[in-house]
Amino acid sequence: MKIEERREKDVVIVDLSGEVDFYNSSKVREKFINLVKQKRKAILINLGEVTYIDSSGLATLIELMQKLNGYGGKLKLTGLNQSVRNIFEVSKLIDVFSIYEEEEEALKTYNR
């Protein structure tokens, strides 16, 4: 699993890749906690290269979303492949998160 960060103006984009499971979701959480400490308001998680996510990975995303909501931030997700989308659908989280097909589309919504 890899975690990379880049910036697009005020938006922090986190690119995750590989399998996110109980073994490595704590590393993802660590990254997210750092962004929350910096009070980053616009975070976009790119799951385009994520091939698997389990409940601990989902819990990490839920925690980040709730922390951001707590100080008026916005978390958005993009790039879900069919297999990851299926896991979001089974857990009914598909409607809980703001999910965009394309990164560009998601970035535009931060300015609205």
Place this chain on the structure above:
Amino acid sequence: MKNIQNIRLSLPSHPRFLSVIRMAISQVAGGMRFDEEEVKNIALAVDEACTNVIKYAYQSKHNKKIILTATVKRDRLVVTIRDFGKKSNPESFKPRPLKKVRPGGLGLYFIKKIMDEVKYDTSSKLGTTLRLIKYKNENRRKKRKGCGYR
């Protein structure tokens, strides 16, 4: 050629082996011609069950033993997960309502949602055997009225 590939794996209770478990289960389920989505879901359910063993039965101790078996039957896949840790109390297991969005509690929901039968056997002196069954589409029987146990 008969396409029966039963497996038995004995693994340490370290989360780094979850990927091995997923791979093994995917191979067996794939060989049974579950469709691609079902194979991924079955691997997810078994992964979640093993994660629960690590977290709760072994309280995150990583040097304990998990024995995983997958048995191919004509109409179903039977997976057992044996641990030797703190006994489960299936009656206390309740997947969280999905309307309450919060971190945690999704693992059991996945297991019950994906598998057709989920049974905890706590009759051994030590630990728990969790038995998960997934029927092939044409033979599917839903028995999801909570966790039964012997």
